[in-house]
Amino acid sequence: MTRLFAACALMLTAMPAMAQDYQPRETFAPLDLGQSVNRYRSADGMPGPDYWQNKADYAIRATLDTKAKVLRGSERITYTNNSPDTLRVLWLHLEQNLYKPESRGHMASGGEPRGTTSGDIIDSASITLGKGAAQAVEPLIDDTRMQIRLPAPLKPGESVSIDIAWHFTIPGKFGGRMAWGTSKGGEIYDLAQWYPRMAVYDDIRGWDALPYLAQEFYSEYGDFDYWLTVPSDMIVAGSGELMNPDEVLTGEQVRRLKQAKESDKTVMIRSPQEITDPASRPKRGGTLTWHFRMKDTRDVAWTASNQFAWDAARINLPGGKSALAQSVYPAESAGEDRWGRSTEYVKDTVERFSAKWFPYPWPNAINVAGPATGMEYPGIVFDGIDDKGKDLFWITAHEIGHSWFPMIVGFDERRHAWMDEGFNTFIDVYQSDEFNNGEYGPKRDGEYAPGGGNPVNEILPLLADPQAPPILARADTVIEKYRHPVTYFKSALGLILLREQILGPERFDAAFRRFTAAWAFKHPQPADFFRAMASDAGEDLDYWWRGWYYNNWQMDLAVTGISYVDKDPAKGALVSVTSKDKLVMPATLRVTFADGSVKNIRLPAETWICQATSAVPVGGTAKVVKAEIDPDHKLPDKDRGNNSLSG
Incomplete structure (x- = not known):
C-alpha cells in the first residue's frame, strides 16, 4: 500500500x-x-x-445493511491439518476488533483519536469433527484473535468444520483499509477484513496469531465461495469470478461482459451516463445476491455501490490463457485523464508482470475507486476517487503488483512488511519504465x-x-x-x-x-x-x-592513490581504492590516461575482503590523468568528494 x-x-x-x-x-x-x-x-x-501447509476453505454468506451500516454473515470454514502435529486449539483473526477503543492497535498508535466501533460480534460458533454432530463452542476472544478449543484433537491429515455467525458495524473513512464513504452521487462500500479467518499454523512458529495492529496480514491459502446480498440497485465487484451474471446483471451487461473478455480495448459494461438509469439494473427494489468464487487465494475482498460505472478488457497471459481487467468508479472519476484509463493500466501491468515474473493465476484483476484508498487484496485493489494521470497509473501498478507479493508469494506482512512492499515497489519501478514507452x-x-x-x-x-x-x-x-x-x-x-x-x-x-x-x-x-x-x-x-x-550501514569508497610500476608510467599504473565505511559493493573504477584513452575496470566486492585499501593494476602506457570510482553515481556513496583523484 x-x-x-x-x-x-x-x-x-x-x-x-x-x-x-x-x-x-x-x-x-x-x-x-x-x-x-x-x-x-x-x-x-x-x-x-517435506514442506507442508495447512489449508482453509471458506463458504461465506453475507448481507449488507446500508441503513444501519452493518454487515451480517455466516460462514463455514473447512480447515485441513496437513502438518505433522496434532492440534488441540484453533486460532482465528477478528480484524474488525482493531476499531474497538481498547484494542492493542489503538494503543500501539499512541492512543491517537480515531473513530471506533464495537468490533466483531460473534453470534454463534460450532465445530464438526469428522462425521460427528456439530458441537457448540464458546470462543476465547483476545483483542483481534479468537481461540477455539477443540473437543477432540485434530490429528495430522484430518479436517474440521467451523461454523460461525457474526456481524459488525462498518467503519466510516477512519477504517482506512476498509470503509464506507460517499461519492458525489451516493455511498460506496469497500469491504475487507470482513469475516473471521484462520491464522497461519506453520513450521516456524506453530500458530502465528500476531494481533492486528494495522500492519497488514499473514493468511492461509484455500478456496472461497461467497454470496453477497445487497440492495438490487448496487453493482458489486469482488475477488475471483462472478458465478451468476445472468441473475445480477441486465442482458445487455452480460453481452458487454462477454465482449470485454474478447477485447484488447476497454469495453464499457455500465457507462457513467447509465448510472442513474433504472434500466441499468435487472430488478427494482429489494435485494440481489451476487455469488463469487476464487481458488488458491489467501483472502477475498469486495466493493458495492449504486454509483459505479464499470468497464473491462481482456488480459493476455502466457500460454494462450486470459483474464479480465476491470474498473469500477463513480461518475466524477470518469474521463480519459482519470479513471477512463484505469483498465488499460491494470491490463498492461498484469500482462507485463505475468510475462516477466510469474503468470497471473486468477480470472479477474479489478481496480476500485472508493473511500479505502491505496490498498490491495487478491484480485482486487482499492484506490482513490480523485486519482488521475501518473498518480493513478503509479498507484494502480503498485497495488495490482501486490497480486504477486504477497498474494501469490505469501509473505508474512505482519512481521516482514519490507518483503511485500519492497518487492512490489521493485517490480513496479520497471513497469513505469516500460508502460507506453515510458x-x-x-x-x-x-x-x-x-x-x-x-x-x-x-x-x-x-x-x-x-x-x-x-x-x-x-x-x-x-x-x-x-x-x-x-x-x-x-x-x-x-x-x-x-x-x-x-x-x-x-x-x-x-x-x-x-x-x-x-x-x-x-x-x-x-x-x-x-x-x-x-x-x-x-x-x-x-x-x-x-x-x-x-544493519543500516553506510558506504564510503575512495580513490586514495595513483602510482606506477617501477615509477614508470610506460610500465603500467596502480590505483589505490579504499573502503572507509562498513558497506561495500562491486564498483566501477574509471581511469583516464594522458593519451586520451579511458579504461573501465569492474571491481568485485572482494576487493576489500582482506584489507581496507587495495592497489588495482590498471595497465596503460601513459600517465593517469584521473581515476574515479563509481563515476556514473550508481552506488549509495556518502562522500563523493573522495571518489576521484587527479594524477
Whole structure:
C-alpha cells in the first residue's frame, strides 16, 4: 500500500556520520540467518521435500445493511491439518476488533483519536469433527484473535468444520483499509477484513496469531465461495469470478461482459451516463445476491455501490490463457485523464508482470475507486476517487503488483512488511519504465527522488540517520517517519542494486523467477529468500544482507592513490581504492590516461575482503590523468568528494 512516498525519504534530515574504521572480518563474516535448514526448508532457499501447509476453505454468506451500516454473515470454514502435529486449539483473526477503543492497535498508535466501533460480534460458533454432530463452542476472544478449543484433537491429515455467525458495524473513512464513504452521487462500500479467518499454523512458529495492529496480514491459502446480498440497485465487484451474471446483471451487461473478455480495448459494461438509469439494473427494489468464487487465494475482498460505472478488457497471459481487467468508479472519476484509463493500466501491468515474473493465476484483476484508498487484496485493489494521470497509473501498478507479493508469494506482512512492499515497489519501478514507452517513467525519479534526483543519493540521509531502523526490524516497530523510507524505498532499492550492480539482470532475474515460482501459494521467510538468491546466483551475498538488510550501514569508497610500476608510467599504473565505511559493493573504477584513452575496470566486492585499501593494476602506457570510482553515481556513496583523484 503506498502513495508517492519519496518525500518521506527526501525529508529525512541528514545527520553527521561518525568516522568508521572499516573491518573486513566484520563486513564479510559468515552470516547466521537464524533459521535452520531441514526437510521443510532447504539449504537452497526452496521448499523442502517435506514442506507442508495447512489449508482453509471458506463458504461465506453475507448481507449488507446500508441503513444501519452493518454487515451480517455466516460462514463455514473447512480447515485441513496437513502438518505433522496434532492440534488441540484453533486460532482465528477478528480484524474488525482493531476499531474497538481498547484494542492493542489503538494503543500501539499512541492512543491517537480515531473513530471506533464495537468490533466483531460473534453470534454463534460450532465445530464438526469428522462425521460427528456439530458441537457448540464458546470462543476465547483476545483483542483481534479468537481461540477455539477443540473437543477432540485434530490429528495430522484430518479436517474440521467451523461454523460461525457474526456481524459488525462498518467503519466510516477512519477504517482506512476498509470503509464506507460517499461519492458525489451516493455511498460506496469497500469491504475487507470482513469475516473471521484462520491464522497461519506453520513450521516456524506453530500458530502465528500476531494481533492486528494495522500492519497488514499473514493468511492461509484455500478456496472461497461467497454470496453477497445487497440492495438490487448496487453493482458489486469482488475477488475471483462472478458465478451468476445472468441473475445480477441486465442482458445487455452480460453481452458487454462477454465482449470485454474478447477485447484488447476497454469495453464499457455500465457507462457513467447509465448510472442513474433504472434500466441499468435487472430488478427494482429489494435485494440481489451476487455469488463469487476464487481458488488458491489467501483472502477475498469486495466493493458495492449504486454509483459505479464499470468497464473491462481482456488480459493476455502466457500460454494462450486470459483474464479480465476491470474498473469500477463513480461518475466524477470518469474521463480519459482519470479513471477512463484505469483498465488499460491494470491490463498492461498484469500482462507485463505475468510475462516477466510469474503468470497471473486468477480470472479477474479489478481496480476500485472508493473511500479505502491505496490498498490491495487478491484480485482486487482499492484506490482513490480523485486519482488521475501518473498518480493513478503509479498507484494502480503498485497495488495490482501486490497480486504477486504477497498474494501469490505469501509473505508474512505482519512481521516482514519490507518483503511485500519492497518487492512490489521493485517490480513496479520497471513497469513505469516500460508502460507506453515510458509515459509515466522513470518511477525512480518520480517516486524515489522528486525533482529528478538520483535514488542512491536520496537514500543517503536515511543511511546516515542513527535512529533509522534496519530493514529487518519487525514491521510493527517501524514508526511512520521511517515506514515508507525503509519498508518501501530502501527495500526496493536494495533489490535494484542487487540486480543491476551486484549480480546483473541475467543472474538476478533467473534466481528471482525461480524463487517466485517455487514459493507461489506458500509461506517463505526472509532466510528462504536470502538463501535462494545466493544459491541460484552462485554468489556469497552475506556482506550485502548484513550491511543493507540486517544493519543500516553506510558506504564510503575512495580513490586514495595513483602510482606506477617501477615509477614508470610506460610500465603500467596502480590505483589505490579504499573502503572507509562498513558497506561495500562491486564498483566501477574509471581511469583516464594522458593519451586520451579511458579504461573501465569492474571491481568485485572482494576487493576489500582482506584489507581496507587495495592497489588495482590498471595497465596503460601513459600517465593517469584521473581515476574515479563509481563515476556514473550508481552506488549509495556518502562522500563523493573522495571518489576521484587527479594524477
